[in-house]
Amino acid sequence: MIMLYFSGTGNSKYIAGQFCRHMDAECYSIEENLDFDAMITGEETIGFCYPVFFSRPPRIMREFAIKHMEALKGKKLILFCTQLILSGDAARSFMDMFPPGHAEVLYAEHFFMPNNVTNYWFLPDALISDKKVLKITARADRKMLTVCRDIKAGKVKKRGFNPISRALGLIQAALLPGTERKAAAPNAIRIKNGCTNCGICAAVCPMGNLNSDSGKIEHRHNCTLCYRCINKCPQKAITAVFHGKVKKQYLFGSRR
Ligand SMILES: Cc1cc2nc3c(=O)[nH]c(=O)nc-3n(C[C@H](O)[C@H](O)[C@H](O)COP(=O)(O)O)c2cc1C
Numbered sequence: 001m002i003m004l005y006f007s008g009t010g011n012s013k014y015i016a017g018q019f020c021r022h023m024d025a026e027c028y029s030i031e032e033n034l035d036f037d038a039m040i041t042g043e044e045t046i047g048f049c050y051p052v053f054f055s056r057p058p059r060i061m062r063e064f065a066i067k068h069m070e071a072l073k074g075k076k077l078i079l080f081c082t083q084l085i086l087s088g089d090a091a092r093s094f095m096d097m098f099p100p101g102h103a104e105v106l107y108a109e110h111f112f113m114p115n116n117v118t119n120y121w122f123l124p125d126a127l128i129s130d131k132k133v134l135k136i137t138a139r140a141d142r143k144m145l146t147v148c149r150d151i152k153a154g155k156v157k158k159r160g161f162n163p164i165s166r167a168l169g170l171i172q173a174a175l176l177p178g179t180e181r182k183a184a185a186p187n188a189i190r191i192k193n194g195c196t197n198c199g200i201c202a203a204v205c206p207m208g209n210l211n212s213d214s215g216k217i218e219h220r221h222n223c224t225l226c227y228r229c230i231n232k233c234p235q236k237a238i239t240a241v242f243h244g245k246v247k248k249q250y251l252f253g254s255r256r
């Protein structure tokens with residue numbers, strides 16, 4: 001079994017890693033330069049782990065699944081999502097990219113993880129402490145133990161597939177197209193005074209969306225809204241689509 005993950009700020013990487021540790025599976029980021037078609041073809045069961053973005057997988061994960069659709073035909077899937085508050089049918093919606101019956105879902109689960117959108121004070125834990133991060137991840141660790149026990153025992157569970165989750169997911173996902181249009185707009189990325197043109201944001205962007213060559217940060221209208229640059233800029237100078245002031249950054253995920 002292999003687990004393939006996308007993680008903007010480390011939460012999904014953490015969950016994917018914990019799963020692989022317990023299940024003795026191999027764990028790969030979809031950002032790696034690997035022959036994923038060959039890897040997927042060689043396995044019976046493929047895991048995917050990604051953050052919930054408006055009850056859907058982030059665009060980078062959707063594009064990955066579509067690119068490798070042929071290799072995924074007939075595979076058994078384990079789907080994990082990481083979330084802050086409400087995930088609707090984020091795991092189920094992974095299957096929307098395939099024709100009916102294309103692959104079989106063995107297990108799907110959502111994990112509460114710490115907030116990575118820290119530039120809005122009204123979101124829970126926008127100014128999260130290290131202690132709270134440990135508490136939340138410890139709870140996710142306990143859930144993962146149960147999940148791994150279930151999977152080893154052949155128990156099938158599909159979080160997010162019931163009608164209530166689907167309805168909640170539809171409501172949340174209504175916000176997605178507009179947000180993704182904004183992420184592709186000329187003014188999607190804002191650089192504030194204080195930018196030193198250090199290039200860190202460009203180096204860490206999973207989409208190659210940022211460029212510092214001209215002496216100032218420019219973007220290629222290709223943001224997947226992962227919040228990585230926002231949380232990693234040493235000057236707290238960059239925002240994408242949601243331009244609240246960056247007070248505290250979420251760095252815990254990327255330290256692990
Ligand atoms: C653009 C964006 C949209 C998000 N939408 C949701 C959401 O609809 N529901 C939710 O519970 N969390 C939402 N989150 C929070 C993330 O899913 C959560 O913090 C996740 O664990 C981040 O994972 P990562 O560190 O692997 O990127 C959103 C985060 C971002 C950046």
Ligand code: SF4
Pocket residue numbers: 191194195196197198199200201202212217232233234235236237238
């Ligand atoms: S990481 Fe921040 S300071 Fe460095 S180039 Fe990007 S926006 Fe500017």
Ligand code: SF4
Pocket residue numbers: 201204205206207208209210222223224225226227228229230240
């Ligand atoms: S520009 Fe920033 S938020 Fe957008 S994809 Fe790149 S790193 Fe993520």
